[in-house]
Amino acid sequence: MRWTSFLLLLILLGLPASLRADNRPNVLxxxxxxxxxxxxxxxGHPSIKTPHLNQLAAEGIRLTSCYSAAPVCSxxxxxxxxxxxxxxxxxYDWIPAGSPMHVQKQEPTVARLLKDAGYQTGLFGKWHCNGKFNSAEQPQPGDMGFDYWFATQNNAAPTHANPTNFVRNGKEVGPTEGYSCQVVAGEASKWLEHRDPAKPFFALVTFHEPHEPIASPAALVETYPDADKKGEALYYANVTNMDRAVGSLMETLKRLKLQDNTLVLFTSDNGPETLDRYPNAWRSHxxxxxxxxxxxxxxxGGIRVPGIVRFPGHVPVGIESDLPVCSLDILPTCCELAGVELNDTSKLDGTSLVGMFEGKTxxxxxPLFWHYYRAYGDGKVAVRDGDWKLVxxxxxxxxxxxxxxxxxxxxLIAGAKFTKFELYxxxxxxxxxENVASQHPQVVARLKKALLAKYATATANAPDWFSEAK
Known part of the structure; x- marks a missing residue:
């Protein structure tokens, strides 16, 4: 069943007042x-089986206009x-190990804001918000509001199978057994079991799958005999293995009787990898x-990603929404649900989605805004406002x-000049x-003004990591 954004806003159920008091919702x-x-x-994938995510979507909303904040990971x-x-x-881009680039400590994060409000906070999986991981030279997850963290700097190494590069609260873990998604989900489940049940929680689970270097259980690979391209069955099995890890997390919530007061948001950090970009991407299908x-x-394809939201009793079930939402919306949404007042929203680009839950517009x-100076082709910046997207x-x-x-x-970033615009x-x-810019000059003019203004604001005080001490 497909609803328009307008009907969805009218029919979504309101949040009870208890969610803003002692019984504030958990967030996963x-x-x-x-x-x-x-x-x-x-x-819509014709081959990959994802039964647990199918169920998650059936119990909530499938977001068909869900966006990541950028077309690349960090x-x-x-x-x-x-x-x-x-x-x-x-x-500006993905962060290699040892890079000076990092999210600076003074930046408010959703984890720190919720922690300060009495939430327990945990990070499990890929961090990739600094180059000097597990070093006093740069802020670590614990400095950014996570009071428990089990993470890697970037990818699971050497592959998803038995990774050796996890760090738990500043201490190297060493070899682990199993596939990365199960290792991550298992750690998150243990944390949920041993947390203080009197406090709400915020858990950020960041799977490495299906990023290269991909490794998948042989038994799952064998379930895709018709995937005859090199690496194709490995990729399909990798997504299914991740789906199993989602299922184990949902089972943990159910076993701990947390499923009814936990907002679950599922999404991806960017679009899929291409096969021909580097040699090890041969499994990226x-x-x-x-x-x-x-x-x-x-x-x-670089920024629109799968999105599912499940919140029993507070959102309808088994429906589809075309309302444009973005991972930038997670912080203001969580803060409003937790009763956290944001004193300064001038730098925020996300919008709380709680109004949607309460039936408000x-x-x-x-507009939603994206920039990536190393994007393929000449298109480097985009905005979306309603139905319109300007590139x-x-x-x-x-x-x-x-x-x-x-x-x-x-x-290149600070001095960029934009010479052409496409409208879709x-x-x-x-x-x-179909680029319809010539047919809608007024829309182009309006969105161009917003795009250039935001680009100027975003780059005005952005650091050059190789010339400034950070």
């Missing part, structure tokens, strides 16, 4: 890595935890479905996509096939 955010818009069975994660456009944080582009694109003060192209040519921020890149009605034209 599940973030996948490089999971494409079309990679789940409930989002900026997307920085945006999720801060509610801010990653560029204004200085998180992700799908962006009907969307244009993939990871590292500013077009929909959501008003964004500014801004620059005149610098293509900078090697996904190569990471380097010395000398900052002038992404409600009617989800694949961005």
């Amino acid at each position: 955010v599940i973030l996948c890595d490089d999971l494409g818009y079309g990679d789940l069975e409930c989002f 900026p997307s994660r920085a945006g999720l935890i801060t509610g801010q456009t990653p560029t204004q944080l200085g998180i 992700g799908s962006s479905g009907p969307l244009r582009g993939m990871k590292l694109h500013i077009y929909e 959501i008003q964004r003060d500014k 801004a192209l620059w005149d610098q040519g293509e900078v090697k996509p996904g190569a990471a921020y380097k010395k000398g890149d900052y002038p 009605n992404v409600t009617e034209d989800i694949g961005e096939k």
Whole structure:
């Protein structure tokens, strides 16, 4: 059943007052890595089996206009935890080990705000918000509000099978047994079992799957005999294995009688990896479905991702919503649910979705905004407002996509000039096939003004990590 945003807003149930008192809701955010818009069975994949996520969607809302904060991992994660456009944080690209780039300690995060309000907070999985991981030289997850953390700097190493690079609360864990998603879900489940039951919790579970280097259980690989391309069955099994880990988390909530007062949000950090970008990506058979582009694109395939929200008794079940939402919305949504007043919202780019739960119209003060200077092609910036999406192209040519921020890149970012603009009605034209800029000059002018203003604000105080001491 498909509802328009307007009908959804009218019919969604209101939140009881108890959620703003002692019985505040728990929050579980599940973030996948490089999971494409079309990679789940409930989002139309013809082969991959995801029964637990199918059930999650059947018990809540399938979000068909759900966006990440960026088309690449570190900026997307920085945006999720801060509610801010990653560029204004200085998180311009993925963060290699040892890089000076990091989310700075003074930035408010959803974990710190909720922790200060009495929540227990935990991070489980991929961190990727600093280069000097588990070092006093840069803030670590514990400095950013997570009072318990079990994480890696970037990918599970050497692969998803028996990873050896986890750190728990500052101490190296060493070899682990099992596949990364099960290791992560198991750690989160243990934390949930031993937490203080008198306090609400915020848990951020960040699976490494299905990012390379992919490893999948042989028994699951064998369930995809028709996947005959090199690495295809490995990828399909990897998504199914992640689905099993989601199922184990939901079973933990049920066993601990937490499922009825826990808001569960499931999404991905960006679109799917491409096969030809680097040699080890031969297992990356992700799908962006009907969307244009993939990871590292500013077009929909890079930023529109699967989204599911489950909140029993507070949102309808088994429906579909085309309301544009973004991972930037997680911080203000969680804060409103927890009764946390945000004194300064001037830097926030997300919007609380609680109004949607209460049947009110959501008003964004500014359009959704994305920037990635190393995106494929000339399209580097985009905004979405309602049905409309404007893509801004620059005149610098293509900078090697996904190569990471380097010395000398900052002038490209700070001095960017945008010479052409493309306009798409992404409600009617989800694949961005028809540029209708010439037919709607007033829409272009309005969105161009908003885009350039936000770009100027985002870059005004953003750091150059290779010339400033940070």
